[in-house]
Amino acid sequence: MPNPKKNYLVVECSNCKRFLLAASDKKTRTCPYCGKRVKLEDARIAAKSESSEEARLALQELKLRDRSDRPNKKL
Numbered sequence: 001m002p003n004p005k006k007n008y009l010v011v012e013c014s015n016c017k018r019f020l021l022a023a024s025d026k027k028t029r030t031c032p033y034c035g036k037r038v039k040l041e042d043a044r045i046a047a048k049s050e051s052s053e054e055a056r057l058a059l060q061e062l063k064l065r066d067r068s069d070r071p072n073k074k075l
Contacts, residue, residue, distance in 0.1 A: 008055035010062060011043035019046055019062045021055055 007024040015036035022029040022040055029038050047058035 005050065008049050008052050009040065009043075009045050010047040010055055010059045011038060011040060011045055013038055014043065019059055019066065021052075021059055024048075 009022045009024055010019050011022050011029070012019055013031040013034060013036055015038075016031060016034040018031065018033045020029060020031055020033075020038070022038070022043075024040070027040060029040060030036070031038055046062055047055065049055040049058065
């Protein structure tokens, strides 16, 4: 039985709400920002692509949008 074609996902971490890349053939992904283990079947999928490059560009765009929506924090 052939494996389904691998897709690349941009998912939202359920803990810190930041976006991360994940391969669709995996069940979980550890968030690089907060360390939480994200179950891909339960995660909110923000983008999906057959190309890793397209997924990377979608992630970049979502991060820019997310950053512009947040109020600036003063240090």
